[in-house]
């Protein structure tokens with residue numbers, strides 16, 4: 001083990017795990033970062049100053065005990081580090097891979113300005129991976145309470161909720177309409193950021209702990225929420241946000257124009273051999289591709305198109321690079337992989353007839369900051385130009401899509417469609433139906449894996465308090481058949 005001295009952070013520079021060469025990595029869909037060797041992980045963990053005021057921890061949505069697990073690892077105790085890491089985060093091996101650490105823990109690290117932040121994300125990933133490799137698994141150490149909770153949605157929010165419930169002796173039964181767990185982790189985020197085997201391994205661990213999954217099962221169709229409320233002691237909803245924003249300009253319906261999420265999902269299904277009968281793989285080999293948008297979803301689309309063998313891939317965004325929402329790391333990766341960026345260009349129309357031929361854009365310049373502090377783009381008159389394209393992907397983000405059955409069961413939303421489930425209430429994340437809790441993107445709006453994990457965990461705490469209070473369940477709202485569904489376990 002390397003010995004630590006007070007100047008270790010000066011002598012050992014920040015060093016990320018080796019990234020695969022860009023010309024090689026674009027030939028496959030595998031993750032692009034390799035994992036640390038043990039000595040490197042220990043040496044990098046040793047760079048932590050233990051500065052006494054753990055800004056990294058406070059900037060982490062789940063308040064990970066970062067300095068403590070860095071210290072445990074640097075002392076050679078990877079199993080204790082993994083135990084501690086899994087105490088505050090239900091998916092640390094996943095957050096280590098895909099959290100925007102530059103905006104969270106690493107951005108807050110005392111060494112960030114001047115010396116290079118401790119590589120917290122890569123070390124978080126290493127700790128879990130190494131502990132798993134050595135055979136460590138999270139365990140449940142409490143007797144069953146006999147209580148059962150239905151969790152609807154197997155995305156990060158639902159998985160985190162199930163994790164806390166099962167660790168407290170409550171049996172979670174998780175329903176999802178998809179054939180596999182993970183939500184956007186599985187059916188959204190491309191494998192070059194998160195290989196799906198990582199999610200499947202977490203599924204096996206949760207099942208081992210006592211979580212039941214009922215997949216290919218849509219609540220609202222195969223089972224009603226009312227049936228779940230009757231059959232279980234409480235219900236958690238973590239349904240995500242899936243209404244795609246539109247650009248509202250001509251040409252969006254032309255053949256050759258694709259929405260980002262179906263495009264990404266089609267590629268993942270193809271890659272994993274999960275393509276349903278009758279559905280076609282959307283792929284852009286030898287095509288000129290234009291992706292509209294500047295967030296993480298846009299970055300995932302451009303990098304997927306590059307790997308599919310597109311002739312050219314261009315990302316068009318209406319603000320400048322400094323004001324784009326996408327992670328800096330992913331923009332840098334996209335540039336290395338050959339993506340062209342046109343900043344300060346606003347799409348006006350997608351052109352073509354029986355097929356797309358291009359995108360007409362107008363230049364913008366950055367105006368005054370809006371209420372959120374982001375500078376608004378101002379159109380420069382007379383600056384129109386056409387960017388040629390064979391295929392266009394729209395990546396403008398997502399809006400809440402409240403289910404039509406929410407009102408039937410007394411679940412209120414705000415004016416934008418987000419479910420009302422306040423953190424600050426007697427039972428955190430309880431909706432306006434007392435037996436129903438909610439969290440993740442459907443409550444907060446599209447955000448991050450780690451914030452969905454946080455809300456799922458907090459909602460589980462709310463459910464545990466609610467169950468402990470022994471409040472009898474209100475009758476479910478609306479007309480119920482009274483029959484229990486064959487899938488209610």
Ligand SMILES: Cc1cc2nc3c(=O)[nH]c(=O)nc-3n(C[C@H](O)[C@H](O)[C@H](O)COP(=O)(O)OP(=O)(O)OC[C@H]3O[C@@H](n4cnc5c(N)ncnc54)[C@H](O)[C@@H]3O)c2cc1C
Nearest residue numbers: 153155156157176177183184219240440441447448449452
């Ligand atoms: C392309 C893309 C890339 C992203 N990249 C990152 C990233 O790099 N880092 C990051 O931190 N975040 C990223 N995000 C955001 C992150 O994935 C989400 O914030 C997070 O997954 C939200 O978790 P959730 O559990 O609230 O919802 P989801 O992950 O959306 O899961 C909701 C689940 O509910 C299920 N469901 C919905 N309705 C029903 C129903 N009626 N019956 C049964 N099941 C139902 C869905 O099938 C789904 O499995 C990305 C998002 C996208 C779209």
